[in-house]
Amino acid sequence: MSNLQDIPVVLSQRTGTDLPVLRERGQREVFCGLTGIVWLHRKLQDAFFLVVGSRTCAHLVQSAAGVMIFAEPRFGTAILTDRDLAGIADANDELDRVCISLLERRPEIKALFLVGSCPSEVIKLDLARAAERLNERLLPQVRVLSYSGSGIETTFTQGEDNALKAFVPIMPQTDARQLLVVGCLPDVVEDQFRRQFEQLGIGPVNFFPGRRAQDVPSIGPNTQLLLAQPFNGETVRALTARGATVLAAPYPFGVEGTTAWLRAAARAWQTPDAQFDAVTAPLIKRATAALERYRTKLAGKRLFMLPDSQLEIPLARFLNREMGMALVEVGTPYLDRQMVSEELALLPPDVVLSEGQHLERQLDRVRAARPDLTVCGLGLANPLEAEGLATKWSIELVFSPIHGYDQAADLAELFVRPLARRERLAV
Numbered sequence: 001m002s003n004l005q006d007i008p009v010v011l012s013q014r015t016g017t018d019l020p021v022l023r024e025r026g027q028r029e030v031f032c033g034l035t036g037i038v039w040l041h042r043k044l045q046d047a048f049f050l051v052v053g054s055r056t057c058a059h060l061v062q063s064a065a066g067v068m069i070f071a072e073p074r075f076g077t078a079i080l081t082d083r084d085l086a087g088i089a090d091a092n093d094e095l096d097r098v099c100i101s102l103l104e105r106r107p108e109i110k111a112l113f114l115v116g117s118c119p120s121e122v123i124k125l126d127l128a129r130a131a132e133r134l135n136e137r138l139l140p141q142v143r144v145l146s147y148s149g150s151g152i153e154t155t156f157t158q159g160e161d162n163a164l165k166a167f168v169p170i171m172p173q174t175d176a177r178q179l180l181v182v183g184c185l186p187d188v189v190e191d192q193f194r195r196q197f198e199q200l201g202i203g204p205v206n207f208f209p210g211r212r213a214q215d216v217p218s219i220g221p222n223t224q225l226l227l228a229q230p231f232n233g234e235t236v237r238a239l240t241a242r243g244a245t246v247l248a249a250p251y252p253f254g255v256e257g258t259t260a261w262l263r264a265a266a267r268a269w270q271t272p273d274a275q276f277d278a279v280t281a282p283l284i285k286r287a288t289a290a291l292e293r294y295r296t297k298l299a300g301k302r303l304f305m306l307p308d309s310q311l312e313i314p315l316a317r318f319l320n321r322e323m324g325m326a327l328v329e330v331g332t333p334y335l336d337r338q339m340v341s342e343e344l345a346l347l348p349p350d351v352v353l354s355e356g357q358h359l360e361r362q363l364d365r366v367r368a369a370r371p372d373l374t375v376c377g378l379g380l381a382n383p384l385e386a387e388g389l390a391t392k393w394s395i396e397l398v399f400s401p402i403h404g405y406d407q408a409a410d411l412a413e414l415f416v417r418p419l420a421r422r423e424r425l426a427v
């Protein structure tokens with residue numbers, strides 16, 4: 001039996017077009033949630049992320065952060081030693097001592113995240129209790145929060161989901177009406193959206209997370225959520241449990257996604273259609289024109305996406321509908337139907353969706369399909385390039401500003417670049 005026939009095909013329960021999903025379990029080639037620290041610490045300018053883990057964890061965060069380790073970093077690792085692991089030292093006392101001395105040295109830090117890892121979870125070090133204990137000593141000057149970024153529990157962007165969820169219990173209650181944009185966005189993108197909401201008469205608007213961990217947004221029954229990232233499902237469920245409602249929309253990638261996303265908020269705030277069109281038309285025109293030259297490069301090309309960040313489904317929708325790419329397979333580490341229902345409805349009915357990973361089988365499918373472009377992690381990119389396949393490193397999609405009208409062409413360019421490079425090298 002071939003590998004392709006081996007895979008159980010489960011029909012989804014989705015209403016509308018039923019898309020078959022390959023569910024696979026096996027060897028995986030993905031990051032753990034600690035990687036989220038790289039963009040979260042850039043966003044939250046008053047926060048420090050202390051991983052409680054091993055040297056492996058320290059190496060991972062340092063290599064993912066690259067040159068940033070040479071700036072005064074706001075992340076680090078409290079390395080569990082043999083004495084902690086063997087129970088000779090009281091790991092809780094050690095942790096308290098490390099945190100206090102860190103905060104004495106860095107008085108500008110107003111929020112400290114204790115980030116759980118595989119080793120801290122395996123030895124059952126209770127970081128939630130440690131955070132409570134430290135808060136008794138440190139509040140209101142410093143707030144200590146905890147979440148897990150371990151590879152056992154989280155894949156890549158799920159680290160952000162866990163970090164944001166840690167805020168939900170401490171969010172003040174409000175009955176005031178507000179729009180809350182959920183998901184970490186680069187400051188430049190946040191500023192653009194803020195301006196656009198203002199022009200559309202939508203407000204007050206808060207972004208979660210904001211630029212300072214100390215400024216915790218309020219939440220309540222009149223809060224409407226607009227989701228900026230597809231991977232924050234647990235946070236969104238925690239926010240809705242506090243009374244908030246979600247505005248159904250695709251994600252703001254490309255012209256179509258951004259327009260539909262803004263429109264969802266505009267409808268909720270009853271922005272007149274004429275005003276919506278007046279604000280968005282010039283932005284749409286400019287972004288569409290900027291996309292055009294990339295479209296000629298991508299149209300008709302066959303795309304294979306390996307699971308990585310949960311951004312795969314919205315990005316596949318953008319590349320298919322706006323850039324004319326054909327989708328061979330779209331893999332996601334975790335298919336959260338609540339979070340991507342609007343996106344699934346926009347995918348072509350013949351797309352192969354896969355959830356989870358069995359690396360060898362998936363690579364067999366890549367080799368059999370020989371797509372024009374394969375989106376994958378750094379661990380696979382060079383080996384696949386050596387086999388003659390063009391690849392796009394998926395991590396860049398998380399680290400680069402890609403949301404909204406003004407970034408639509410930059411997003412498309414990320415996919416054009418490897419194809420253009422191959423063309424140049426072939427000459």
Ligand code: SF4
Nearest residue numbers: 032057117118150151
């Ligand atoms: S948390 Fe786990 S998967 Fe991540 S670097 Fe540490 S040991 Fe590795």
